[in-house]
Amino acid sequence: MAQRLELRAVTKRYPGTIANDAVSLRVAPGEIHAVLGENGAGKSTLMKIVYGALQADSGDILWHGEKLMIASPTVARRLGIGMVYQHFSLFETVSVVENIAVAIEGAFDLPALAARIAELGKRYGLPVDPYRLLHHLSVGERQRVEILRCLLQDPKLLILDEPTSVLTPQAARSLFEVLRTLAAEGCSILYISHKLDEIRELCDSATVLRAGRVVGSAIPKQVTSAELARLMVGAAPPAVHRDTCAPELEPRLEIVGLSTQSNDPRGIALQDVSLEVHGGEIVGIAGVSGNGQSELLSWLSGELTGAAARVRLGSEDVGDLRVAERRARGLAFAPEERLGRGAVPHMTLADNALLTGHGQGLVRRGLISRGKVGGFAQKIIDQFGVKCVGITAQARSLSGGNLQKFIVGREMSLSPRVLIVSQPTWGVDIAASAFLRQSLIDLSRHGAAILVISEELDELFEICDRIAVIFRGRLSEATPCAATNVEEIGLLMAGIGPAFEIAA
Amino acid sequence: MIRIQLEPRAEPVRFMRLGAPILALVLTVIVSAPFLLALGLNPISTLRIFFIEPLSSPNGISEWLLKASPLILIALGLTVGFRASVWNIGAEGMYTIGAICAAWLALHFGSAGHVWLLPAMMLFGALGGMAWAAIPAFLKTKANTNEILVSLMLNYVAALILSYLVNGPMQDPDGQNYPQTASFDPTAMFSPLFDGMRLNGSIFITIAAVAATWLFLERSFIGYKLTVSGAAPTAAGYAGFRQSRLIWLSLMVSGASAGLAGMMEAAGPLGQLTPVISPGYGFAAIIVAFVGRLSPIGVVFGGLLLSLLYLGGEAVQMSLNVPASLARSFQGMLLFFLLAADVLILHRVRIVRR
Numbered sequence: 001m002a003q004r005l006e007l008r009a010v011t012k013r014y015p016g017t018i019a020n021d022a023v024s025l026r027v028a029p030g031e032i033h034a035v036l037g038e039n040g041a042g043k044s045t046l047m048k049i050v051y052g053a054l055q056a057d058s059g060d061i062l063w064h065g066e067k068l069m070i071a072s073p074t075v076a077r078r079l080g081i082g083m084v085y086q087h088f089s090l091f092e093t094v095s096v097v098e099n100i101a102v103a104i105e106g107a108f109d110l111p112a113l114a115a116r117i118a119e120l121g122k123r124y125g126l127p128v129d130p131y132r133l134l135h136h137l138s139v140g141e142r143q144r145v146e147i148l149r150c151l152l153q154d155p156k157l158l159i160l161d162e163p164t165s166v167l168t169p170q171a172a173r174s175l176f177e178v179l180r181t182l183a184a185e186g187c188s189i190l191y192i193s194h195k196l197d198e199i200r201e202l203c204d205s206a207t208v209l210r211a212g213r214v215v216g217s218a219i220p221k222q223v224t225s226a227e228l229a230r231l232m233v234g235a236a237p238p239a240v241h242r243d244t245c246a247p248e249l250e251p252r253l254e255i256v257g258l259s260t261q262s263n264d265p266r267g268i269a270l271q272d273v274s275l276e277v278h279g280g281e282i283v284g285i286a287g288v289s290g291n292g293q294s295e296l297l298s299w300l301s302g303e304l305t306g307a308a309a310r311v312r313l314g315s316e317d318v319g320d321l322r323v324a325e326r327r328a329r330g331l332a333f334a335p336e337e338r339l340g341r342g343a344v345p346h347m348t349l350a351d352n353a354l355l356t357g358h359g360q361g362l363v364r365r366g367l368i369s370r371g372k373v374g375g376f377a378q379k380i381i382d383q384f385g386v387k388c389v390g391i392t393a394q395a396r397s398l399s400g401g402n403l404q405k406f407i408v409g410r411e412m413s414l415s416p417r418v419l420i421v422s423q424p425t426w427g428v429d430i431a432a433s434a435f436l437r438q439s440l441i442d443l444s445r446h447g448a449a450i451l452v453i454s455e456e457l458d459e460l461f462e463i464c465d466r467i468a469v470i471f472r473g474r475l476s477e478a479t480p481c482a483a484t485n486v487e488e489i490g491l492l493m494a495g496i497g498p499a500f501e502i503a504a
Numbered sequence: 505m506i507r508i509q510l511e512p513r514a515e516p517v518r519f520m521r522l523g524a525p526i527l528a529l530v531l532t533v534i535v536s537a538p539f540l541l542a543l544g545l546n547p548i549s550t551l552r553i554f555f556i557e558p559l560s561s562p563n564g565i566s567e568w569l570l571k572a573s574p575l576i577l578i579a580l581g582l583t584v585g586f587r588a589s590v591w592n593i594g595a596e597g598m599y600t601i602g603a604i605c606a607a608w609l610a611l612h613f614g615s616a617g618h619v620w621l622l623p624a625m626m627l628f629g630a631l632g633g634m635a636w637a638a639i640p641a642f643l644k645t646k647a648n649t650n651e652i653l654v655s656l657m658l659n660y661v662a663a664l665i666l667s668y669l670v671n672g673p674m675q676d677p678d679g680q681n682y683p684q685t686a687s688f689d690p691t692a693m694f695s696p697l698f699d700g701m702r703l704n705g706s707i708f709i710t711i712a713a714v715a716a717t718w719l720f721l722e723r724s725f726i727g728y729k730l731t732v733s734g735a736a737p738t739a740a741g742y743a744g745f746r747q748s749r750l751i752w753l754s755l756m757v758s759g760a761s762a763g764l765a766g767m768m769e770a771a772g773p774l775g776q777l778t779p780v781i782s783p784g785y786g787f788a789a790i791i792v793a794f795v796g797r798l799s800p801i802g803v804v805f806g807g808l809l810l811s812l813l814y815l816g817g818e819a820v821q822m823s824l825n826v827p828a829s830l831a832r833s834f835q836g837m838l839l840f841f842l843l844a845a846d847v848l849i850l851h852r853v854r855i856v857r858r
Binding site for chain 2: 356
């Protein structure tokens with residue numbers, strides 16, 4: 001049988017790195033093919049080449065056995081290649097049907113298009129009201145819009161880039177049903193992910209990338225997750241070890257009935273959020289992104305301030321105190337956005353260590369002690385195994401995972417009483433993730449109160465002592481991890497559960 | 505098909521950091537050659553008169569430093585603001601108000617001949633510039649106005665205030681109705697360093713300011729905060745550096761330096777106020793700050809270069825009878841090429857054949 005897509009020795013170079021090094025793979029009609037690899041392994045670059053958003057430096061692309069050049073996404077779409085990006089490219093202020101109409105070729109006939117959207121949605125189990133405005137849709141619904149937009153063009157090959165990172169476990173399962181239906185009708189699917197369980201559940205074959213090269217291929221259903229992980233990382237991932245926790249009696253961080261108004265019309269208002277975090281424990285907040293996490297974080301860090309009594313550190317009301325004053329009271333924070341918020345891209349690691357480390361005796365009489373700053377930065381690099389050329393490396397030159405190690409390392413080096421971390425291992429490779437998780441656990445067992453906000457449920461269950469769920473600005477009660485499970489938390493993430501009944 | 509592509513470099517190159525200003529200067533010279541030929545001039549000898557002649561006598565050197573001094577001083581203040589992405593275009597107005605405040609003191613207390621008069625004038629000059637800078641600072645921090653527009657427009661307000669004062673309240677009563685103030689008493693002026701030359705002691709203020717700005721920007725924690733808030737405002741907010749304070753600080757520093765420069769000019773070569781007291785120092789200093797790559801040491805070289813362009817422009821006007829706009833087109837071209845050459849620091853040019 002002729003292959004639908006074949007890549008032969010596709011190579012793409014960037015200054016300083018080779019993103020794809022002679023990558024070859026084949027996808028048959030109706031095959032669900034996983035492209036597996038850690039962040040930075042070259043998966044996204046490869047998919048952009050297939051979709052025409054990037055051009056390979058060398059190598060061939062064969063489509064139905066025919067060699068051709070895919071010069072742009074428009075060309076790709078005409079061939080029948082559709083792509084659902086991880087970060088959606090939709091307009092917030094117009095309706096579903098209008099969003100789709102601008103993206104596809106053909107006459108601008110909204111009613112006809114709306115009818116087709118409804119029909120396709122029905123056929124594939126992707127129900128969306130074509131006339132709803134986009135900003136009313138949840139993230140999962142937006143993904144449906146993206147998929148429908150591709151389906152309307154009758155694709156022969158659909159590329160999905162980490163599609164489940166924005167979904168609850170239940171929503172992910174229904175997405176898999178859709179993909180299986182499509183495959184059964186003959187559409188090929190390229191499925192990019194680093195989540196091994198998903199790939200074993202869904203995919204017929206897998207190509208594993210590491211550092212831009214193909215390091216192996218497998219039939220996912222015939223191998224274990226551990227075997228896949230070993231292929232992907234090159235070594236068995238270290239296990240995380242967690243002692244039982246013995247939290248202090250008095251909370252170190254308290255949120256007391258925090259309700260907020262959002263300045264951003266599309267932001268989320270927090271509604272009566274309450275939470276306690278004690279020294280010695282890690283509390284996790286699960287939730288699909290965009291449910292109020294970033295708002296909550298800004299209110300906790302002090303980037304937004306309000307009534308004093310709503311946030312407490314130890315026995316003190318701090319809701320009206322700004323960032324610097326809260327930090328002076330032992331609060332540390334590692335944000336989700338690393339470049340531009342957690343670190344200044346064009347500054348060196350030494351200068352970035354100073355960003356929040358200036359209270360560690362690095363500044364005397366208003367003047368910076370260069371030697372001490374360098375020492376502090378070097379200590380972070382050594383302790384947390386940050387791979388870089390040294391303290392003079394610019395923050396932007398580090399890979400996402402290494403920069404995250406540096407930022408989390410910096411915040412931990414402040415010996416915080418309370419540490420807040422958002423998406424601690426987002427985009428971080430497996431070995432570094434395990435290391436960061438272990439570091440968080442160790443810090444908490446030495447007495448710090450730690451709050452972790454993450455979209456990865458597995459991660460939260462691995463490190464947290466208690467877990468709460470945020471949904472549309474409301475926070476469920478934190479439950480001991482031992483007393484709940486992924487299913488239950490997944491339902492809460494979808495807003496189903498007693499905690500959110502008042503909201504509905 | 506051949507395409508020219510710009511690719512971002514992994515690291516900025518040190519070599520280009522130095523090379524870009526030199527490249528810009530060379531391109532300015534090359535591009536201006538046809539203009540000179542069109543004017544019927546020999547480019548080589550014109551460029552010699554432009555760049556070499558002015559520096560060939562002790563008096564020439566004195567004039568060179570005299571003009572470079574206010575440019576450097578103003579540019580130092582602007583550099584502080586530009587590092588923080590506070591785009592103050594109003595140095596010309598701050599300079600003017602500084603000169604007016606200092607002149608008021610000189611005219612009222614000049615005859616008393618006190619030793620504190622000159623230091624007090626320096627203080628007034630700086631305060632005048634700061635007061636003028638407080639307007640955009642206040643409006644930006646309270647009403648989120650754009651400091652570029654506000655500070656730019658205030659330049660014209662300041663110029664008109666000066667024009668009103670020298671035609672009215674501050675006009676010299678014995679001046680045969682010329683629009684100018686009385687000449688300052690010698691005690692209200694910097695004395696020349698060398699006989700027969702105009703270079704005066706105020707140059708030491710600029711030298712001290714270079715050292716102070718270097719310490720402030722490169723070694724002080726506040727300077728670091730400013731740089732962070734300019735480079736990554738979100739990171740500054742995350743670290744707890746208060747944006748509004750840094751905006752105030754930037755504008756106060758640039759206001760003080762521009763006001764002081766205005767005072768130095770009034771109490772130096774001018775010795776009185778006239779309707780025009782600046783050959784565009786406040787604007788040229790913006791070029792100086794960028795030519796100097798927003799570094800205090802670089803600003804010194806930038807100031808010397810721009811000062812030479814002023815002198816060279818005058819020299820060719822006098823000896824070759826060419827229009828005054830020649831010097832200005834030189835300035836403009838230089839800035840243009842400098843900004844263009846900047847791209848090469850962060851990018852490399854690649855020619856792609858496909």
